[in-house]
Amino acid sequence: MTAGRAGEPDPLLDAASDEPSERSPARRPTGPRRSREQRTSDSRQRILDAAVACLVESGYSRTTTLTIQARAGVSRGRLLHHFPSKETLLVAAAQHLAATRFASDGLAAADLPPVDDDPEGRIDRVVDEMWSTFRQPYFWASVELWTAARTDPALATALLPAERRLGAAIRQTLDAVFEHYLECENYPTVREMLLTSMRGVAMTYGFDPRDHAGDPHLAQWKQMAKALLRA
Numbered sequence: 719m720t721a722g723r724a725g726e727p728d729p730l731l732d733a734a735s736d737e738p739s740e741r742s743p744a745r746r747p748t749g750p751r752r753s754r755e756q757r758t759s760d761s762r763q764r765i766l767d768a769a770v771a772c773l774v775e776s777g778y779s780r781t782t783t784l785t786i787q788a789r790a791g792v793s794r795g796r797l798l799h800h801f802p803s804k805e806t807l808l809v810a811a812a813q814h815l816a817a818t819r820f821a822s823d824g825l826a827a828a829d830l831p832p833v834d835d836d837p838e839g840r841i842d843r844v845v846d847e848m849w850s851t852f853r854q855p856y857f858w859a860s861v862e863l864w865t866a867a868r869t870d871p872a873l874a875t876a877l878l879p880a881e882r883r884l885g886a887a888i889r890q891t892l893d894a895v896f897e898h899y900l901e902c903e904n905y906p907t908v909r910e911m912l913l914t915s916m917r918g919v920a921m922t923y924g925f926d927p928r929d930h931a932g933d934p935h936l937a938q939w940k941q942m943a944k945a946l947l948r949a
Contacts, residue, residue: 762800764790769811773859778866783807805876812863813880815856817887833898838944844895845940848912852920853930861921888913904946912939 768790772781783804787797801807830847831839851857867874892909899905919935 761790761792761796765792765797765800765807766811766814769807770815770855770859773808773812773862774855778808778862781808781862803872803876805870805873808859808863809873809876809880812856812859813884816860816884830895837898841944841947842940844892845912845936845943848892849916849930849933849936849939852916853923857920858924861924899947902947908943908946912943915939 765786768786769781772785772789776785781804783797783801786807787794790797797807801810830843833840863873863877867877889909892913893900896905896909899908915935916939919933923930
């Protein structure tokens with residue numbers, strides 16, 4: 719897919735938005751035309767998806783706005799309209815995907831056993847669902863940003879407030895699924911231990927790939943969480 723030059727109209731978006739051409743009857747839309755807001759949202763989503771894919775496949779140093787633009791199939795002007803810098807684009811991409819998948823498509827939407835019927839089974843499922851999020855592309859996209867931010871002040875400046883917002887959203891999701899344990903004095907410790915320990919273990923998969931579901935830490939996290947939340 720070829721991206722348009724700077725200043726030229728985006729063929730992918732304009733083809734969907736223009737009035738049907740009398741010279742090209744075969745291209746007339748068969749359904750209702752999308753609104754400007756829908757087209758804008760669609761192009762933004764394509765850019766974000768392309769940015770995450772480039773981060774995961776190529777790493778931060780080899781990901782450029784040009785490679786993202788080409789992969790998303792948008793014009794240079796369209797990309798810069800949404801994201802004026804590489805830093806804001808990559809941070810937005812990783813954060814958007816993480817928030818969506820973790821909160822909407824992951825843990826919050828998981829089919830968990832009722833706590834009154836099977837409290838320990840529910841804890842086990844929550845731990846399983848939490849651990850599964852650390853093998854998703856958005857986790858590795860975030861790892862690329864964390865590492866690069868150590869020596870890139872502009873990236874660090876963009877990343878810090880976004881990470882704080884995402885961290886708050888993730889903790890809010892965990893509080894919702896652990897709602898019956900919120901009054902337990904050990905709950906904050908359990909929540910933070912699970913998040914930080916899982917993050918640390920998951921990062922070793924970058925150089926030592928293995929069976930994620932069979933990681934020995936999984937049983938330890940479940941045992942620890944159940945022991946502390948029963949106390």
